Amino acid sequence: MAKEKKVEQITDMEVDFAQWYTDICRKAELVEYASVKGFTILRPYGYAIWENMQQLMDAEFKKTGHVNVAMPVLIPESLLKKEGELVNGFAPECAWVTMGGNEELEERLAFRPTSETMFCDHWSRVLHSYRELPMLYNQWCSVIRWEKTTRPFLRSREFWWQEGHTIHETAEEAQAETEQQLNCYADFYENVLAIPVVRGRKTEKEKFAGAEATYTVECMMKDRKALQGATSHYFGDKFSRAYGVTFTGRDNKLQYPFQTSWGSTTRMIGAVIMAHGDNNGLVLPPKIAPIQVIILPVAQHKPGVLEAASALRDRLKAAGVRVQMDDSDNSMGWKCAQYEMKGVPLRVEIGPRDMEAGQCVLVRRNDGEKTVVALDALEAAVTEQLELVQKGLYEKAKKNLDEHTYAAYSLEEAKELQEQKGGFIKTMWCGELECELKMKEQAGMSSRCMPLQQEKLGEVCACCGKPAKTMIYWGVAY
RNA sequence: CGGGGUGUAGCGCAGCUGGUAGCGCGCUUGGUUCGGGACCAAGAGGCCGGGAGUUCAAGUCUCCCCACUCCGACCA
Numbered sequence: 316m317a318k319e320k321k322v323e324q325i326t327d328m329e330v331d332f333a334q335w336y337t338d339i340c341r342k343a344e345l346v347e348y349a350s351v352k353g354f355t356i357l358r359p360y361g362y363a364i365w366e367n368m369q370q371l372m373d374a375e376f377k378k379t380g381h382v383n384v385a386m387p388v389l390i391p392e393s394l395l396k397k398e399g400e401l402v403n404g405f406a407p408e409c410a411w412v413t414m415g416g417n418e419e420l421e422e423r424l425a426f427r428p429t430s431e432t433m434f435c436d437h438w439s440r441v442l443h444s445y446r447e448l449p450m451l452y453n454q455w456c457s458v459i460r461w462e463k464t465t466r467p468f469l470r471s472r473e474f475w476w477q478e479g480h481t482i483h484e485t486a487e488e489a490q491a492e493t494e495q496q497l498n499c500y501a502d503f504y505e506n507v508l509a510i511p512v513v514r515g516r517k518t519e520k521e522k523f524a525g526a527e528a529t530y531t532v533e534c535m536m537k538d539r540k541a542l543q544g545a546t547s548h549y550f551g552d553k554f555s556r557a558y559g560v561t562f563t564g565r566d567n568k569l570q571y572p573f574q575t576s577w578g579s580t581t582r583m584i585g586a587v588i589m590a591h592g593d594n595n596g597l598v599l600p601p602k603i604a605p606i607q608v609i610i611l612p613v614a615q616h617k618p619g620v621l622e623a624a625s626a627l628r629d630r631l632k633a634a635g636v637r638v639q640m641d642d643s644d645n646s647m648g649w650k651c652a653q654y655e656m657k658g659v660p661l662r663v664e665i666g667p668r669d670m671e672a673g674q675c676v677l678v679r680r681n682d683g684e685k686t687v688v689a690l691d692a693l694e695a696a697v698t699e700q701l702e703l704v705q706k707g708l709y710e711k712a713k714k715n716l717d718e719h720t721y722a723a724y725s726l727e728e729a730k731e732l733q734e735q736k737g738g739f740i741k742t743m744w745c746g747e748l749e750c751e752l753k754m755k756e757q758a759g760m761s762s763r764c765m766p767l768q769q770e771k772l773g774e775v776c777a778c779c780g781k782p783a784k785t786m787i788y789w790g791v792a793y
Numbered sequence: 794c795g796g797g798g799u800g801u802a803g804c805g806c807a808g809c810u811g812g813u814a815g816c817g818c819g820c821u822u823g824g825u826u827c828g829g830g831a832c833c834a835a836g837a838g839g840c841c842g843g844g845a846g847u848u849c850a851a852g853u854c855u856c857c858c859c860a861c862u863c864c865g866a867c868c869a
Contacts, residue, residue, distance in 0.1 A: 324805095324830090333863060342804095408868070429869095461867065463794060474869070543869065580869055609828065613828050614804055648829035676828090793869095 318761050325462045325656075327594050331539040340467040343597045343657050353465040353472035357581070361511040361655065363605035364584055367457060370754060371507055371602065372477065372579070375499055381451040381479060388456075388712055389424040394432050398557040398593065400429060404524020408460040410472075426459040431525070431550075433574055438572075438766040441563050445484050448572060449492070451645035461560055466586030469793050476496065476580035482560065483666035486551065489573035493549040494578040497530045498547035507584065509600040509708035509717050510534045510590045513788060514737070515764025520751055527551040527669075533763045534715045538588035541763050543587060543791035545579035579587035585793075590712050591681070597658030598681055600708055608697060609654045610640040613647060613666025627675065631663075634694045636701075655680060660704040661697065674793040681707045717793075720788075726778045729789060730758035739763065739790045743783035745772050750778035762787040 324339035340346045356363060373383070387725060389412060396402050408426040427433070434452065442450070457475045465471045479496060483489040488729040504512045522529035526548040534544045555561070555571035591598040602609050608631055612624035625639055631638040641650050654662060654716030665675040674727045677696060681704050688696040715755060719738025723729035729740045735754035740760065744750060751762055763787045776783045785790075 337862075348861075351858095405866090445859085458869095460868075463866085464863095464868095476869075488818080546869075579869075582869055597845090611828095616827070642828090646827060646831055648827095648831080650829085652811075652830045664828075668828075 325594070325596060328537065328592070334591075335594075336594055336656050337591060338584075339465065339592055340344050341655075345584065345597075346467045351472075353462060355467055355473075357475070357605045360605060361450055361584065364587075364599070365581055366604055366760075367603040367605065369477070369509075369638050370581060371451075372499075372503055373436070373455070375503065376453050376477075376479065379451070379495060379499070381453045381481075384428070384452050384454050385456070386437070386454055387428055390427055390430075390432055392423050392425060394436055395425050396600075397432065398525055398554055401525040401554075405429065405460070407613075408462065410459050410461050413716060423534075424554050427456075428458055428460045429576075429578075429647060430454065430456075430458075430478055431480065431554055432558070434576075435554050435560055435574075438482055438555075438560045439558050442482070442560060442572065443606055445562055445564050445570075448562065449481055449483040451478055451479075451481045451492075468588070474580050474582065479575070479577045481575045482555070483574070484562075484564070484570075484572065485775065486573045489551075489562070489575050490549055493530060493547050493575045493577070495530070495602070497532065497545075497547040497577070500547065500577070500579055504534060504583075505709065507600065507602045508587055508590070509602075509705055510544070510586060511709065512711040513716075513764060513766055515766040515788065516769070517546075517764055518748075518751060518762045518787070518789055519572050520748055520761055521764075525550065525553065526576075530767075531764050533739075533790075534586055534590065534714075535719060535738060535790075536586070536793070537715065538589070538713075539593070539715075539719050539791075541739065541792045542586050542589070543763075543792065544583065545577070547577035548575060550574040550576065555742060573768055590715075591708050592658070592777060594793055595652070596656035598708065599658035600659055601660040604658065604660050605637065606637075606639050606654075606659045607637040607701060608661045608663055609659045610638065610663045610665070611647065611654075611663055612640065613669075617667050619670060620665070620667060623670050625667060627663060627690075630693060631697060634697075636694075652758060661686045663693075663697070679704050679707070681711070686714050686715050723773050724753065724777055726757060726771060729754065729760070729777060732792065733760055733789070737791070739772070739788045741766075741772065741788050743771075743775060743776035743784055744785055744787040745776035745779055745781045746784040747776075747779070747781075750776055753778050754789055761792055763788040763790045 325342055328335040347356045349356050354744045370496055384551050399583050405428045409428055412424040455477045457473050459473050462472050463471050480588055481492050501512050501514050504510045512534050514532055517529040517531055528549045530547045532544040534542050552571035552573050554574050562571050607758040610624050610628050612620045617622050628638050628640045638725040660680050663675055672688050673690050677700050721732045721740050723732055723740050723742050730741050769786050
C-alpha cells in the first residue's frame with residue numbers, strides 16, 4: 316500500500332543526499348537553528364544521544380587515568396599568540412570579545428577555538444617536578460570557530476566536544492598516549508557507534524596547526540564521502556617551550572614536558588546519521604540510542620492491552636533497557652513511522668492477538684526483521700535483538716567501507732575511480748606536497764591519512780612516478 | 794569568500810499582468826476509529842524575513858540588507 320506523502324516525509328538519500336541529511340537532523344528533532352548564523356541548538360533528543368556518547372567515552376578516559384577539568388572560555392590575545400603555528404591556524408576563525416560592559420578592553424579576548432594555550436599557561440604555573448607527571452586532563456565543553464559555511468553537526472560555529480590535554484616526562488610516553496587515545500577513539504567508533512574506521516597519520520598539509528604529528532580515524536559515509544572521526548595529536552615539547560612549561564627532572568635539571576591533545580566532537584552524531592540512516596530516517600546504534608526499545612500497544616483501547624504493554628515496559632526497565640511506551644491516540648502507522656524517523660533500534664508490538672498467544676512481536680529498525688517471542692522470554696530476546704542491530708549496523712557499514720576502497724596506480728586512475736565509484740582511493744605516495752596538491756586539483760580528493768596498517772601497492776608514487784615512501788588514502792571529505 | 798536556490802500560520806506550499814491573504818498537514822475541543830502514516834464536526838493561529846523606495850494602493854514592482862540551503866574554496 317502506497318504511503319501518502321506527509322509532512323514528516325524526508326527526501327530520499329538517492330535523490331539528494333545533502334537534503335536527506337538536513338531533513339533527518341530536523342525531522343528527527345536532533346537540532347534546530349539558533350538566531351545567530353551558524354549556531355545550533357541541540358534539542359533534547361539530539362542532546363540525549365550526545366550524553367550517551369559522553370558517558371561511555373568519559374568512562375573510557377577515566378579507565379586510563381584521565382581526569383576532567385574546566386578551563387575558561389576566553390583567551391587573551393597575547394597568550395594565544397605565543398605559539399606561531401597555532402595562531403596562524405586558528406586566528407582567522409576566532410571570535411573576539413572587545414568590550415566588558417561599556418568599557419573597551421585593553422586587550423581583546425578570543426573565544427576558545429581550542430584550549431592548548433590555556434592548558435599550557437596553567438601548567439606553566441602549577442608544574443614543578445617530574446613526580447607530578449604525567450598530567451592527564453580532559454574537558455567537555457564547546458568551542459567557537461567562525462566557519463564560513465555551516466551544516467548541523469558537521470560544521471557549525473559553535474560545537475560541543477571533549478578535548479584531552481596531557482603532558483609527560485618523556486617523548487615516548489607522550490607518543491604512547493597519542494596512540495592510546497587514537498585507539499580509544501577507533502574502538503569507540505567501531506564498538507559503540509558501529510562505524511568501522513581507518514586509523515592513520517595525517518600528512519604535513521593536513522595535520523593540526525602546531526602539532527608534530529596528527530593521527531586520525533577516518534570513516535566512510537553512505538554517500539562514500541570521507542569524514543574525519545576524531546584526532547589525536549603529538550606535540551613533542553614545542554608548546555612547552557613556547558609557553559614556558561617546565562619541571563625539574565630526575566637529574567635535577569629543568570626540562571620541558573612532552574605533550575598531546577586529542578578531541579572528538581558532536582560531529583560524531585553526523586557520522587552516525589550518514590553511516591547508518593536510511594530513507595525512513597535515523598538509525599541509531601543501540602548503545603547510544605536514547606530510546607532503545609519503543610513499545611507500541613496495538614488496539615490499546617481493548618481491555619488489558621495497556622496493562623500488558625505497561626508490564627512489558629516495566630520488565631524491560633528493570634532489566635536496564637532504555638524503554639518507552641507510546642500509548643498516545645495516534646494510529647499504529649503513524650507511531651511506526653515516527654519511531655523509525657527517530658531511529659529507535661527496536662520496536663515491541665503487543666495486541667489482543669499476541670496476548671492470547673502469550674507473545675509479542677519485536678521489529679528491528681535496521682533491517683525491518685520481525686521476531687515473535689514468548690512473553691516470558693522478553694528480556695533475553697530484547698537483549699539479543701539489540702545486539703543483532705548493533706552488529707548488523709557495523710557489518711553493513713564495514714561492507715560499504717570495504718567495497719568502496721580501491722587501489723590506484725596513477726593519478727588518472729585515481730581520478731577515474733573517484734568519479735565513477737567514489738569512496739577511498741589508496742595509492743603509493745612520494746610524500747611531496749606537490750603531489751598532494753595535484754591530487755586535490757585534478758582529482759578533487761584530499762589525503763585522508765597514511766594508514767597505520769600499511770600495504771605495499773608498488774614502488775613508485777602514483778602522481779609523479781618517483782620512489783614512494785608510503786601508502787596513502789585519498790577521498791572527498793566532509 | 795565566490796556561484797546557484799529559497800524566505801507567506803508550527804510544517805509543506807499556493808497566491809497570474811499590484812486592490813489589503815488562502816490550501817493541506819499539524820495544533821485545540823468533542824465524537825467515531827485503531828495489527829503500517831484514520832475520519833467527521835467545530836475552533837485557534839499571519840507586522841507575507843528586515844529596511845528603504847515607486848504607487849491612491851505592495852506578499853506581488855525596484856534597490857539594499859539578513860537568514861537558511863546546495864555546489865566550490867577553507868576548516869572538527
